[in-house]
Amino acid sequence: MAFLEISGLRKSYGDHEVLRGIDLAVERHQVICLIGASGSGKSTLLRCINALETIDAGQIGLDGEVVSGAGVDVNLLRRDVGMVFQSYNLFPHMNVIDNVTLAPIRLGGLSREQATAKATALLERVGLADKAKAFPDRLSGGQQQRVAIVRTLAMEPRVLLLDEITAALDPELVAEVLGIVRQLAAEGMTMLLATHEMGFAREVADTVCFLHQGSLLEMGPPEQIFTEPAEERTRMFLKSIIAAGRL
Amino acid sequence: MTETAQAAPRATAQPVPTPGRGPALIGLAAATIATADTWAVTATVFEAAAGGWRWVLGGAALAGAAAVLLVYRPALDAWRSSGRCAASADPVERRALAARARESAWTASGLAFAVLCALALLVFVLANDAAVQRTFLQSELIATSALDIVRAFGTNLFIAVVAQALVLVWGLVLALARLAPGRVGRPIRALAIVYIDVIRAVPAIIVIYLIGFGLPIAEVPILSGLSQTWYAILALTIVYGAYVAEVFRSGIESVHPSQVSASRSLGFSHLATMRHVVVPQATKRVIPPLLNDFISLQKDTALVNVIGTIDAFNQAKIFSSNHFNLSSVTVVAALFILITIPQARLVDRLIARDKARGA
Ligand SMILES: Nc1ncnc2c1ncn2[C@@H]1O[C@H](COP(=O)(O)OP(=O)(O)O)[C@@H](O)[C@H]1O
Ligand SMILES: [Mg+2]
Numbered sequence: 001m002a003f004l005e006i007s008g009l010r011k012s013y014g015d016h017e018v019l020r021g022i023d024l025a026v027e028r029h030q031v032i033c034l035i036g037a038s039g040s041g042k043s044t045l046l047r048c049i050n051a052l053e054t055i056d057a058g059q060i061g062l063d064g065e066v067v068s069g070a071g072v073d074v075n076l077l078r079r080d081v082g083m084v085f086q087s088y089n090l091f092p093h094m095n096v097i098d099n100v101t102l103a104p105i106r107l108g109g110l111s112r113e114q115a116t117a118k119a120t121a122l123l124e125r126v127g128l129a130d131k132a133k134a135f136p137d138r139l140s141g142g143q144q145q146r147v148a149i150v151r152t153l154a155m156e157p158r159v160l161l162l163d164e165i166t167a168a169l170d171p172e173l174v175a176e177v178l179g180i181v182r183q184l185a186a187e188g189m190t191m192l193l194a195t196h197e198m199g200f201a202r203e204v205a206d207t208v209c210f211l212h213q214g215s216l217l218e219m220g221p222p223e224q225i226f227t228e229p230a231e232e233r234t235r236m237f238l239k240s241i242i243a244a245g246r247l
Numbered sequence: 248m249t250e251t252a253q254a255a256p257r258a259t260a261q262p263v264p265t266p267g268r269g270p271a272l273i274g275l276a277a278a279t280i281a282t283a284d285t286w287a288v289t290a291t292v293f294e295a296a297a298g299g300w301r302w303v304l305g306g307a308a309l310a311g312a313a314a315v316l317l318v319y320r321p322a323l324d325a326w327r328s329s330g331r332c333a334a335s336a337d338p339v340e341r342r343a344l345a346a347r348a349r350e351s352a353w354t355a356s357g358l359a360f361a362v363l364c365a366l367a368l369l370v371f372v373l374a375n376d377a378a379v380q381r382t383f384l385q386s387e388l389i390a391t392s393a394l395d396i397v398r399a400f401g402t403n404l405f406i407a408v409v410a411q412a413l414v415l416v417w418g419l420v421l422a423l424a425r426l427a428p429g430r431v432g433r434p435i436r437a438l439a440i441v442y443i444d445v446i447r448a449v450p451a452i453i454v455i456y457l458i459g460f461g462l463p464i465a466e467v468p469i470l471s472g473l474s475q476t477w478y479a480i481l482a483l484t485i486v487y488g489a490y491v492a493e494v495f496r497s498g499i500e501s502v503h504p505s506q507v508s509a510s511r512s513l514g515f516s517h518l519a520t521m522r523h524v525v526v527p528q529a530t531k532r533v534i535p536p537l538l539n540d541f542i543s544l545q546k547d548t549a550l551v552n553v554i555g556t557i558d559a560f561n562q563a564k565i566f567s568s569n570h571f572n573l574s575s576v577t578v579v580a581a582l583f584i585l586i587t588i589p590q591a592r593l594v595d596r597l598i599a600r601d602k603a604r605g606a
Contacts, residue, residue: 078514085509091509
């Protein structure tokens with residue numbers, strides 16, 4: 001059984017079926033990129049894995065355990081599965097260090113000193129040690145997103161879900177965020193990321209999955225998906241991406 | 248530019264004003280009326296006031312009459328501007344001067360109107376041989392009652408401050424109950440909704456009445472032994488808890504759901520998310536509406552006189568029925584004005600600050 005295993009996952013909002021039976025397996029240390037048009041269900045899939053949405057059918061397994069369905073302690077699950085959002089979602093009423101140490105102190109059982117030391121080390125890694133006392137509204141988008149990644153990493157998740165984390169950034173700020181993801185990939189972090197950065201997906205992904213109207217239409221190694229996709233839909237999607245200058 | 252384009256001016260071409268003295272004349276007329284009326288009333292006050300009051304009141308009236316001459320400033324500016332407008336050949340300058348003349352004339356008229364309103368009030372107070380003044384503003388009764396009323400006002404302030412502290416807690420509890428999530432939370436939500444709806448539907452004075460007279464009769468342990476002041480506090484907490492719950496709820500709901508997602512995804516429970524992430528952000532935003540409810544609560548402390556609490560209003564009523572004069576009640580009104588207006592201004596400042604921040 002794979003480290004993270006999703007089978008037959010279905011999700012509807014009212015009459016609108018957003019995910020129509022997703023099967024996906026992620027091995028330890030793998031990086032999987034989800035691509036697909038806006039509205040194809042990428043965010044919903046990631047939110048379901050993080051139990052931010054309830055699922056209507058199917059199962060999610062993590063490290064041999066079933067982590068979906070009734071009775072699952074979602075708060076425990078989420079400490080294993082970290083998530084970073086498109087809009088950063090830093091807590092605006094706390095400075096950077098408090099944003100990062102809140103969960104380790106309250107949930108991780110760390111003392112304030114331990115948590116601060118750990119947070120400072122992580123912030124140093126992403127080049128933001130000098131911003132520890134700054135409030136989010138004083139930071140650029142790229143800096144905020146780097147803090148958001150650090151906030152998630154501080155809980156030492158075993159899987160990281162990244163939902164278009166560069167989509168809200170000005171172009172010149174994208175690189176500093178992708179640099180961190182690249183580094184995490186090199187260190188062997190298991191990651192599932194939705195992205196529109198095709199070049200980046202091609203570079204870091206072990207597997208690329210093309211999501212179309214709630215179904216995983218095609219998946220495979222990046223070379224195959226980007227150069228000789230089997231499905232017509234995938235070809236059309238990539239064509240539109242190329243036309244937009246994103247590949 | 249072609250011939251035809253020159254021949255037919257654009258429909259939206261800026262007009263060049265024909266200079267006129269009209270607005271300036273209106274402004275001057277308004278200033279003159281205001282001044283004349285002020286001087287007439289001043290003369291009346293000077294004659295009506297007796298003894299030592301004559302020089303105090305008369306002096307004040309004279310100062311007012313002198314100040315009213317300031318209405319002429321914008322009026323004269325309107326006159327000068329319209330004159331310069333007529334003399335100017337430059338259309339842009341003419342337009343600007345005409346606009347200035349109009350604005351100054353309106354300023355003069357507005358000021359004159361305000362002066363006339365103030366005069367009307369003064370005339371009303373002095374009318375019928377100062378009957379209004381003697382009913383509401385009798386200086387002897389004000390002097391004899393003021394000290395006792397101010398002391399009794401301490402009870403109003405005590406009730407208000409304690410009730411406000413309790414309302415903060417109770418309102419937040421109700422708001423969180425109303426937002427209890429999921430199927431499990433449904434009965435809690437329903438209870439909170441019923442409480443909030445019912446309490447907001449009943450007039451505060453009735454709740455105070457029921458509690459103040461009902462609890463002692465009902466002989467409920469602990470609750471029935473409270474003093475009247477504490478009944479008042481209890482009643483106001485029950486009533487305003489419902490209003491403040493709605494204020495908190497709107498604040499909590501105004502925090503973007505992505506904040507909840509971020510907190511939950513870190514592993515925080517619903518209540519921990521409320522405590523660390525949502526409520527701190529909500530509280531900041533609801534401070535202005537919260538203060539508005541607090542101002543209402545302070546004023547409603549005067550309702551407790553129905554259960555016999557000796558607050559400032561009740562004290563004033565004792566004075567007024569002994570002296571057949573309402574001037575002591577005016578004192579209470581003045582005290583409420585004194586504490587309320589600074590808070591109202593504070594609320595406005597906070598709202599303006601939030602707006603400037605784009606919050
Ligand atoms: N909370 C929601 N309620 C109703 N519909 C939703 C909700 N969230 C997403 N959807 C719908 O689900 C579909 C997939 O959305 P999403 O997962 O955000 O797509 P993507 O991230 O690929 O752009 C869209 O049609 C969207 O309108
Ligand atoms: Mg999305």
